[in-house]
Amino acid sequence: MRFRPFTRLAGAGLALLVLANGPAAAQSDFDLSPEQPGRPHHERVAAAVDAVPEGFAFVRPGYLTVAVNPSGGPPIATYATDAATVIGADPDYASLVADSLGLKLDLVPVAWADWPLGLTSGKYDAVISNVGVTEERKLKFDFSSYRQGLHGIFARKGSGIGRIAEPKDIAGLRIIVGAGTNQEHILLEWDRRNLAAGLKPAELQYFDNEATGLVALRSGRADAIVQPNGQLIFIAARDGNIERLGTLSAGWPERSDVAIATRKGSGLADALTAATNALIKDGSLQRALDRWQLGEEILPRSQTNPPGLPKF
Template sequence: MISRRSLLSLLAGTIAGAGLGPGLAQEAPFDLGPEQPGRIRAEKDAAAIARIPKDYRFAEPGAFIVGISPGGPPLATYATDARTVIGADPDLAQLVADSLGLTLKLVPVAWADWPLGLSSGKYDAVISNVGVTEQRKEKFDFSTYRQGLHGFFVKADSRIAAIREPKDAAGLTIAVGGGTNQERILVEWSKQNVAAGLKPIELQLFDDEAARLVSLRSGRSDVIVQPHAQLVFVAARDKDIKRIGTLSAGWPLKSDVAIATRKGSGLVDALTLALNDLIDNGKYRQALARWALEEEALPRSETNPPGLPKF
């Protein structure tokens, strides 16, 4: 997990990278201040509240305690005060808390620690870009709220128009994280291209985003691939790269991101209902739009859908 100091440095670089002085921070591509005046709010959802089991005990009476890993913008990060957690996932958590008539309290947690904290009842739910997998479903219930996507991005002046399937990437040099799910998918794409008589994909493996972006911007790579939301933030901040396609994180299967709750707690049905009502009344899409993540919107929330299989 990124430290608070590193995140504060990143946020400062965001403002500087946009050519802004201290008094012009509001012109940054996203609002990174702690107050979040533009955060979308919702009314109480009587139907969702009625679905909360009578015997369910919240971690704190009157509150919705949510575990969240502030790994980086735009999903979840520390604001410019290096203390307040903001982003698309906190916004979603606020909408759900509002719907249930509860006060939202976010608990920052290291990614590796969320399963133990949730199982022990330290918080009621985890809203932190958690993908649904069959293995996780053995211990947790899930209410889906966003597509899990990887993004194909190129330089703003690139002539590459779109990547939608393996043949579109034939012969391209693609920067990707070594040992990642994206690498696994692109290796399979390259094999399919070769089998079809097309050129293979040349993969350039890097350990961090900065190195991948340097490779793209210097022309050593044609394309960069990594989680979609991360590159949406970079594109909005720097304005020198653009998206030309997306890819399901579970390719060839679907991979959705979900709210995780304790298995059998009964809270999952209320959350799924609340999410679908937020989708219907437009609040859900408005919240995603604040962080330019409309591309990741789901048409409906599902309870415990098929998850990625155990590999």
């Protein structure tokens, strides 16, 4: 594996970056307005309401208080064109879950680093913010799964690279990836296997920010980019000059679940799992994810505390 000098990707600025680089171009594919007329709603689900522990005290009576990190970027969660309203697939899902419990939604924007302490200290009832289930996190939180974590592998249109589905497909390629991410961890393992098989090494490239990396990709200085699938789907719709070559499970070779996080032992997870399964069964969650072009990531059923990724 050959390396270029690198710094960590500046992911915290992604939401502002993608909007600043041309929201109008993505409007035909994504509604970034604060009004969100297409946001789905749902009726009360008796099984979910009945699963809430007797005497459970919600942070705000009559509301489901949910923390979300808007800096993850569209289509997962971002700020609307008014720079104040949080929108995206996770806010839509949070709204559906609140409806299912017969509650209103109180969506609280938080920094990614702040949600664990805020949740354990009782500031929120739940966190719905693209949180992947790990065995380490399960020691401190309960989870209700709703989506699988996928990474997208994209290249400039017309690159001629072909489909990327297994380790041998990256041999000899120059790939942009975030330092310290699990997608980097997976690519390193793929490259190790390729080298053991006598194939050409891949070259991982790291950039200060996403915009610089995309310029390198479009100019031919890099062959592919690997990031969370939703982020690259949005960029492809916005810019029109990159295309997907494949997807990669965030837990390769296993499936990686994304889930609602709740306080450990609070008892709320089973109610959220019941609500999610009702949303899956009647197609509401599918429609919500389709709205943000994430329909392929839906799980066949929600589980409370499913198997999580091991620490690496």
